[in-house]
Amino acid sequence: MVRLLFVCLGNICRSPAAEAVMVHLLEKEGLGDRVFCDSAGTSGWHEGEPADERMRRHGKKRGYNLTSLSRKFIHPSDYEAFDYVLAMDESNYTNLAALDPSGRYHPKLHKMLSFGEGSVEDVPDPYYGGAEGFEQVLDLLEDACSGLLTHLRQEGKL
Numbered sequence: 001m002v003r004l005l006f007v008c009l010g011n012i013c014r015s016p017a018a019e020a021v022m023v024h025l026l027e028k029e030g031l032g033d034r035v036f037c038d039s040a041g042t043s044g045w046h047e048g049e050p051a052d053e054r055m056r057r058h059g060k061k062r063g064y065n066l067t068s069l070s071r072k073f074i075h076p077s078d079y080e081a082f083d084y085v086l087a088m089d090e091s092n093y094t095n096l097a098a099l100d101p102s103g104r105y106h107p108k109l110h111k112m113l114s115f116g117e118g119s120v121e122d123v124p125d126p127y128y129g130g131a132e133g134f135e136q137v138l139d140l141l142e143d144a145c146s147g148l149l150t151h152l153r154q155e156g157k158l
């Protein structure tokens with residue numbers, strides 16, 4: 001079982017969307033029982049809340065089911081429990097790296113879009129923007145999830 005944890009700031013927009021896109025892709029590929037996906041936020045500001053209604057609505061239009069409730073990234077148990085910790089942007093990455101000053105878990109920490117084909121490096125925070133921001137998040141995540149699946153296969157993890 002490969003274990004993937006997607007992380008953003010609030011765990012109500014980008015990381016629950018990443019989790020849902022990846023689960024959908026894995027199920028389509030018949031790999032749903034080989035990979036465990038979860039998500040968390042660095043802030044804990046929205047702990048216990050469902051994903052943002054706008055993110056859920058835009059995801060649903062593409063067939064994604066955003067079901068998880070927001071929770072805070074728990075250091076170090078989340079680093080121990082997961083094989084990949086996938087940060088949505090540079091700020092999330094910096095915060096996650098700062099929780100691990102020894103660098104012990106550094107090999108597990110990646111920026112999500114490092115697995116994408118495009119030149120964009122960060123999934124932009126859609127929280128204060130309009131509808132197009134949520135669509136852009138999904139476009140970027142579909143590309144990166146596909147690249148992540150290819151990576152897992154190339155690494156012999158699937």
Ligand code: 4NP
Binds near residue numbers: 008
């Ligand atoms: P997320 O988006 O990190 O993609 O879940 C945000 C959600 C909430 C806030 C910021 C970003 N906030 O400021 O409450």
